[in-house]
Amino acid sequence: MKSYSQFYINGGWVDSHSSTLTSVINPATEAQIATVPEGNAQDVDDAVMAARAAFESWSNTPSAERADIIRRVSDLLEQRVDEIAAVISAELGSPIAHAKAVQSEEPIEGMRMYADFCSMMDEDQEEGNSLIVKEAIGVCSFINPWNYPLLQIVGKVAPALAAGCTMVVKPSEVTPLNAFILAEIMDEAGVPAGVFNLVSGLGPVVGEAMCVHPEVDMVSFTGSTRAGVRIAELAAPSVKRVCQELGGKSPMIITEDLSAEEFATAVEYAMGDVMFNSGQTCTALTRLLVPAYRLAEANAVAKAYVEGLKVGEPGDEEAFLGPMSSAQQRNTVLNYIQIGIDEGAELVSGGVERPAGFSQGYYVSPTVFSQVNNQMRIAREEIFGPVTCILPYQNLAEAITVANDTPYGLSSAVWAGSKDAGLAIARKLRAGQVYVNGGEYNFLAPFGGYKQSGNGREWGREAMHEFIEVKAIQL
Template identity: 55%
Template sequence: MTDFSKLRTDKLYINGQWQDSHGGDRHAVICPASEEKICEVIQGTTEDVDLAVRAARRAFQSWRRTSAAERAAFLNAIADGMQARREELIEAISVALGCPAHITGWLHVDGPIYATRFYAERAYLMEETEKAAHSLIMRDPVGVCGFITPWNYPLHQFVGKVAPAIAAGCTMIAKPSEMTPLQDYVMAEIIDGVGLPAGVFNLVPGAGPIVGAALSSHPGIDMVSFTGSTRAGVEVARAAAPTVKRVCQELGGKSPFILTADADFEAAVRWGCEDVFINTGQTCTALTRMLVPAERYEEAVEIAKRVAEGVRIGKGEDAFMGPLSSARQRDIVRGYIEKGISEGARLVAGGAEAPAGLEKGFYVKPTVFADVTNDMTIAREEIFGPVICLISYQDIDEAIAIANDSEYGLSSGVWAKDAESALPLVRRLEAGLCFVNGGEFNYDAPFGGYKRSGNGREFGRAGLDEFVELKSVQMPA
């Protein structure tokens, strides 16, 4: 195992230097598989945020004038560093989050490396000038950015914010989750090693109500990008409002997955279950409401039961599902399972008790509920655990109505006879993302939600656009 004490987790990274915190509080990082302490990470203060913002503001004046070629070179160098330290990034995420290491590589690390190179190529878009009749349209970077990233896909969301910000010519302060901060320290070392100018990137870990609140409200920050719960997202927006800064939010989800009567049920149900069970259900886009035609409902229930009971749990090379991220998250998920039973849903597989032989560690069983109605708590609220709700429908109109009957609109899925016949249903779904017949996540395409799932987009060209101010230049006709 990597000795994470060699990472400078006792320091903040501000203005190109490893610095002490104005506080001194530390937060223990716990391995959810063993319940043992991995290390302690220093916690920043509001004073530290202010220092980082001042460094980022100074750096912005020159950084914004760098060429696209310079910024692209830095991003490619960062991607090279990530590739060189890939195994360390894998272990940093796996040990703190609990995702099995053999899955962490392709699920948590390889995509972010690709996305970093993607934005190296897109940096050149900042130098393009468009014509609109007698006007020119130019692009400027939005300015100093504050990034608040989550614990469930920590490197994915780090890169989804930091890479396009660098490409656009912005400067930034990043705050990782207290639960999974280790990969941010690896990234800070990589960024420092490639020689990114002092103040462009700053790392200030700490508690959300302290560091997160300071980033959201600071008058020296022009944009805050937050990924996390809808409840916390509301607080971020409220804190940001008085300074009229740009706010980009990727929040919660309770996503539907519609199976049509002519779908390949064996493939569709298996894929839908694995979509929820991967990362132990701690995925904001997880398709946790499986909508099934009544005439084939019990067939789907039996397949889901078989898939759930076949999932290997643990941390070895044969494990598909690891523990939940914390004791608190385990207790929340168990509470929802108990709530589903009390509300009358039929427990098909799993349950609230610990898996056999895994009493130590924050493990839960992959759980399947049948006979769920869309007014039940387990169908309305984001559980953030490996829990699937099977809901029956009579016709496609009812399926669409159930799918859209949610305060969320982040993700969705359709599995039909073929992809072409799924598209008319996709157009009727109120969600920013839709997976058709098992289609994979694509870093070239925009990611974000409707309704209370947030605003703004990450990844793809749209992810760069979030960091851009448009300048309209009126030329003589």
């Protein structure tokens, strides 16, 4: 695994002003696999000023030229997809099949989509005697998470490039290596100097400097609600635009009008959704609401399904779950499992013991709790691991009330006897997205949350608006 000693700033690789290096740990082996530089505020200043210098030219580059560059970036990502998958599998612990299909191939799809959206910047509008035009917002700071590292970076970088913005990118210190590969690709693709800049480091140092810098116009952050509040506070004095995708505690309602086969399919869908990426997904449907008289049925299906999932090493093609991303994350998840036991929830499967066959690595057994009520901590707080809760309800009105009784509102789901019935329930759920009867994720749809799950939207055409200023010219 390649180590990096420099940042990518102003179209070249440059030394950091700090001599500190961050170790990248393979969570399956607990061994160091690489190092990257740990930047400081001076590194951020260099990157921001490079982005500021490049902004006028890039924002005035014809949209067709920006689209061509985005397509070149997409093509180069595709050429290195196997390498990227191997790197993310090693630094995150993602099973290799998932690392390729989701962590590496989907960012290519997302990046390529924005080549077609560049022309949105040319769409002027006439209203009465006014000409309404779009302009790029300016220099952007992108602070990224570790759970879907490249996908989340692309979700910010691609629409920003399409709009004509310049940027400074900070990857998570847990999974930084994929971002350095992206910087290599940006350079090879001919992205002009200063448009894309990469500085790795710690949130309280590099991240905070990116939020307060006076030459930054917009901050986009994905991560915890706690960190999101801090970022909003830092950005407020200079009135920067802030786009945030934060925590979640997403519900899924299964209605009572399903056959046994349909009911089992719905429960299995919910379990698979939570356990994917070892539970490290902000949209995970971690609260499953089922009719009280079918609780035992749900427990049996959930237990059989979860215990049939393979926990394996990241290189295992058949593994569904790998380790947690870090020792800290493993300890957090195990603490929540113990809290659930102490709160009196019924432990259907899993627990605090290591999965069988693993003496090292940050592994957690996939865990299912039942007989959970919505006031328990395991039902209200984001665990971010392979842990799910089954909650019984007496009637549909109660289910909807419980589903909405959360400080979050990122995602949700419903599985009903018909599409129309599911859609009627979906309209009553206070969340940024709702999956009805197993509907698939769609990059063309806006992604973001209500309440403490954040503000603003990523993906689709809606994401472009986060990077656009609208000007009215009165004629």
